[in-house]
Amino acid sequence: ILNVEQSPQSLHVQEGDSTNFTCSFPSSNFYALHWYRWETAKSPEALFVMTLNGDEKKKGRISATLNTKEGYSYLYIKGSQPEDSATYLCASGFQKLVFGTGTRLLVSP
Amino acid sequence: GAVVSQHPSRVICKSGTSVKIECRSLDFQATTMFWYRQFPKQSLMLMATSNEGSKATYEQGVEKDKFLINHASLTLSTLTVTSAHPEDSSFYICSARPPGGNQETQYFGPGTRLLVL
Numbered sequence: 001i002l003n004v005e006q007s008p009q010s011l012h013v014q015e016g017d018s019t020n021f022t023c024s025f026p027s028s029n030f031y032a033l034h035w036y037r038w039e040t041a042k043s044p045e046a047l048f049v050m051t052l053n054g055d056e057k058k059k060g061r062i063s064a065t066l067n068t069k070e071g072y073s074y075l076y077i078k079g080s081q082p083e084d085s086a087t088y089l090c091a092s093g094f095q096k097l098v099f100g101t102g103t104r105l106l107v108s109p
Numbered sequence: 110g111a112v113v114s115q116h117p118s119r120v121i122c123k124s125g126t127s128v129k130i131e132c133r134s135l136d137f138q139a140t141t142m143f144w145y146r147q148f149p150k151q152s153l154m155l156m157a158t159s160n161e162g163s164k165a166t167y168e169q170g171v172e173k174d175k176f177l178i179n180h181a182s183l184t185l186s187t188l189t190v191t192s193a194h195p196e197d198s199s200f201y202i203c204s205a206r207p208p209g210g211n212q213e214t215q216y217f218g219p220g221t222r223l224l225v226l
Contacts, residue, residue, distance in 0.1 A: 097204075100152055
């Protein structure tokens with residue numbers, strides 16, 4: 001993998017559904033993996049920064065895991081709410097972040 | 110948390126004019142700020158790294174004479190798009206990294222949408 005890739009590109013779920021997204025990144029020269037939540041017309045909000053293989057972080061109903069050996073990270077949202085609707089970005093790197101194109105999540109009431 | 114502002118949020122200009130975008134860290138000092146841009150359906154791409162008191166470092170393919178960066182204080186970096194052309198129309202967004210603590214996290218402004226007619 002040469003670039004940071006995210007899937008799916010978009011996702012539409014019902015309120016209460018749990019969902020997850022994937023971020024794939026180059027495993028060589030890895031430093032850190034970042035997850036951001038980006039609502040329209042607002043600043044991207046930093047969710048997690050993960051550096052260690054096997055790391056798992058949680059913030060409320062959102063959690064993320066990291067596998068640096070195979071180059072992927074999963075973001076999970078438990079019991080999705082309409083306010084979770086946003087684009088979720090992942091990025092690899094330290095100062096120079098390389099971003100994926102994001103997963104656009106829409107949660108319907 | 111760390112807050113970064115950006116101004117203006119949206120600008121429309123005529124081809125050939127210059128446009129200045131400001132990026133401010135409101136509650137922390139940032140020795141380093143970053144400028145990204147995003148074209149439709151593409152990812153955020155790093156343009157340059159802005160260093161307080163010294164010259165910016167530009168990524169490959171980004172013209173330093175066209176995208177002038179000034180980081181004159183620890184809370185302000187400016188990006189000037191000189192002699193803008195329609196192909197410069199894009200979404201420009203800055204970020205800043207607080208010193209100390211969790212140094213990996215970059216905090217972003219809300220971005221500036223530039224349309225060059």
